Amino acid sequence: MNWTTMRTYLNSNATLKVLGKLLLGQLVSSAVALMSITTSLIAKFGVDTPLTQSLFTYGSLALVYGSILLYRHQKPLVSWYWYFLLGFADAQGCYLVIKAYQYSSITSVTLLDCWTVPWVILLTWIVLGTRYSLWQLFGGTLCVLGLSLVLLSDTRDGGDGGGSKIILGDVLVIVGTVFYAISNVGEEFCVKKKDRVEVVAMIGVYGFLVTAVEVSVLELKTLESIKWSADIVLAFAGYGVSSFVFYSLAPFVLKLSGSTMFNLSLLTADMWAVVFRVFFYHQKVDWLYFLSFAVVGIGLTIYSTTEKKSVHAAATTIEEDENLNTEYQILNGENESQSIST
Template sequence: MASATGKTTATEHFAPTNGESSPEPISPIHAAPEFFGPTGDKHEAGATPDEEANSADRLDHEKTGWFAYLTTRNFWIVLVLGQVLALCITGTNTFSTLLAEQPFSIPAFQTFWNYVLLNIIYTSYSVYKYGFKGYLRTVLVRSWWKYIILSFLDVEGNYFTVLAYRYTTILSAQLINFWAIVMVVLISSIFLRVRYHWTQIVGILICIGGVGILFGSDHITQGSTTGGISSGNQLKGDLFALAGATFYGMSNVAEEFLVSKRPLYEVIGQLGFWGMLISGAQTGIFDRDGFHSATWHDGKVGGYLTGYTLLLTIFYTGAPIMFRLASAAFFNISLLTGNFWGVVIGVKVFHYSIYWMYPIAFVCIIGGLIIYFVGKNVLGEARKPWLGKNQERGVNGIGTARRRVENPEVIV
């Protein structure tokens, strides 16, 4: 999805901002004119190309020093948002465990309703913003293949993760988190040309070290404080966890790329639309036996599915904002605290007990999250290397660096 191009005097119509201004032309419905410079990049009326070329640099260096980003409002927003998302994913893992105990094991069907809800909310809003013809032409006709790839990766990540929780508990979560981080760093470096600062590498390693403390704690206690390390075939569960983490890593990077260029409602809506179709087809093909063996008469199943779906929908709404404000790498290391939150929740739900090493691991991971941003400038990771020096190839939306450049007074 490249940036829009045009002649020096060309004027085209774009979707209304409302926090989401697309860099590509769409239906003239609900539209407002914007202007293009000699290179085809949009800029505000009255601003010279030289002023625009330096605006991102000027904003990025408003504060200097190793702790420049740590003193910004966005750092605290990113840190808190990461923990909210970790709590959401911990909640979905808890509901997955509760469903498996019923027994209820229909992996694709379990996540199908999340995609249905995302589609209802965000595709409807996309049609409203673009108009029906604009939606068909701009989203379905031009970009369908990109969203099918994103949705397939995401659906398979969810599918294998749910399967992993049938066989293992703590180890699966640790494997998923660790391997997803490895995949995200590798893919971002190779395909998006992201270059990680040495403090970011140190921060990631410290966070992984915190997970190692959690694993060591479970090894010492033989899982007695967390309900047991394994609940079935350990090797099969580990392989499912690695497969899920691989798909998650690829989908996270793909989504970070897409939401940096397109409005949030479009990306989430298309993820829901195609995810619903892919997950529905997968349910019909692979989950037929699960329908026969599942417990349906117990009202708990409906409650657990509802809780799982609502939490996952909140998670899918917040994750793209994290991808814009920070990155797929920071998103994944933020989720490492989910292991700690899982035990905290498990104390009440599954009657776990917290071993003394768990708080140490939590502090270690939070410390790694802070160190990750040491040495970053004011815009932090919101300034994406693939969007151009002044982010001209990106969308002007919530959490983007371009939004901050064009309107420095915005909160996010």
């Protein structure tokens, strides 16, 4: 069953459509939870190389998805400078948020990372012309309140450490969320109008180039001083795999639900991190976590079921003319009138 057939089937069943969005969003959220845990471990091992972490991720994306583009003989559907801006914004967001783990706690980073949601709502309102109903805003508010219950539980239990420079860490996260919002909204626009594989590949290519330059300037000495061990290598590998899964699944959520729903789904990442800690470290779970998960789930359901059908006057043909928008352009020119559907 190809993607077009699956999408048609899901659209014909409203309940399955909502469940599919929620499930896909939680798969992405669980990947983010693993990214947070492995990043926190790397920081605890005394390794401060946020750019290098992202470099491996972008390199793997460029290698895998770039190879698919080369196999298709496909011309870029979006000008290179737009992809450069998208890759640059994503790379800076990753750098700032990962860097914040060196100065602040995982709880503080998770809380402040929620700032991505209002930035995304603002940008989609201005740039994409998205309009939100009161029910959608209510659902989004419930999601944020649900996450607050998790943070309340962490604070009551003593949290996970305060960090060395909390204010600096908080500022890094907030600035990082601005870049994340720009990246998410830009990626949403591209995946809805163009090709998902190309978008992920180009984020990998330009993210890798930008990060490689920054690594050569900022992290070479740090890399030389690291005393590598099996634990550090495994932590890096865990981050690489989980981030690859995240970038691979994110375009589907952005295409189906938009960047606001995408970021609301990510609010459950802290709860998935708790699940992982329970299974791997046998930690006890406070009852507030279960209540929090339920509140966020209700908020996501309200947002999904009250989503407006038509929100962008300039892009009314995005859903209707998907096949036309995502056609490939064949390089060899043997049959320009023939296109391959994504």
